[in-house]
Amino acid sequence: MxxxxxxxxxxxxxxxxxxxxxxxxxxxxxxxxxxxxxxxxxxxxxxxxxxxAGHEDLISAVVADLYDELTAYLIAERDTSGDLGEQLFLVAGGLRTWALEHPAEFGLLFGAPVPNPGADDHELTPSHQAAMRFGAVFKDLVAKVYRQQPFPSPSEELLGPELVEQLCQKSEFFDGMPPGAVYLSLTYWTRLYGLICMEVFGQLHWALDDAGAYFDAQLREIGEALGLDCPPAE
The missing domain is CATH 1.10.10 (Arc Repressor Mutant, subunit A)
Known part of the structure; x- marks a missing residue:
């Protein structure tokens, strides 16, 4: 009650x-x-x-709220279109927009080590559970793309047995995609994540006054590699 x-x-x-x-x-x-x-x-x-219970408990609660706020924002952006290529642009672009508008919050979520990643109870924390909900927005979208039309991915021989073993362990998390597809999913995520981090933390100013066009070009390149019809450059 x-x-x-x-x-x-x-x-x-x-x-x-x-x-x-x-x-x-x-x-x-x-x-x-x-x-x-x-x-x-x-x-x-x-x-x-x-x-x-203490400082870490408070930070975990704040982090959980921020992840859920960001997740809701990205889902709202995604659901304005039913086209997978456009959804990719909307979700990735939405993450960039939110990060630039909330640099301090983005820094807390993505610019610091995950607290106690090896702790037995880490997966039970509100922050971890909220982070998984956030990650599912991207993961589920890429899995939907793959189910619609499998995109070309590296062979297991090229990736090597050690990496393939790790990727196989995460296959269920990626809706059963094979190691090569999981590898590409991680590659494209880290690529987008790295671009946004560099822009938010001022690491691209030496090369670009406004990284928006570069970010969009990278998105189109990723989208084409996934076999999507992506919005043309403006």
Whole structure:
């Protein structure tokens, strides 16, 4: 039963996470300390422990919210079209747009090591589960493309047994795609991710004043490799 006490608690948790995000935007991840959040809310730091077990717990909750916000944004962009090629552009372009509009939040999600990636309970954390929901937007789209028309992919001989073994272990996660197709999916994701990171973190300014056209050209190249009809260059 949703009691008044539950609603008050949920509202307080939301206020704490909003304060943490405000500090993140203003000063980066290092500014999001429990004491700083408490000062922002005008409460004592120990009072925060009624709602979060500690700093890592708070950051995990903020990260989960950000992933879910981003995921909802990308799904809304994707669903404006029923064409797979256009969906690829909409989702990838949407990620770039969100990242450029929210550089501090993007930095927290994608610019830092995953906390405790080897911990036994890592997969149970809200941040990990939200990250998986985000990843599914891209993964499911590429799997849908492959089911519609399998795209050419490298042979297992070219990839080598060690890599093929790892890719086979992830085949189920990629809806049963073969190792070569999983390899290309990872390759194109890291390519887009790297481009967006370089732009957001100011690593492309030396070459391009505006990386948008370059990003779109890379997307068209990826789309064509996947056998998609991609929007023409503007």
């Amino acid at each position: 949703d009691t008044r006490r539950d609603r008050r608690r949920a509202a307080t948790v939301a206020e704490i996470k909003a304060a943490a995000r405000k500090l993140l935007v203003a000063g980066g991840a290092s500014a999001v300390g429990l004491r700083a959040v408490a000062r922002e809310l005008g409460i004592s730091a120990p009072a925060l422990y009624r709602y979060f």
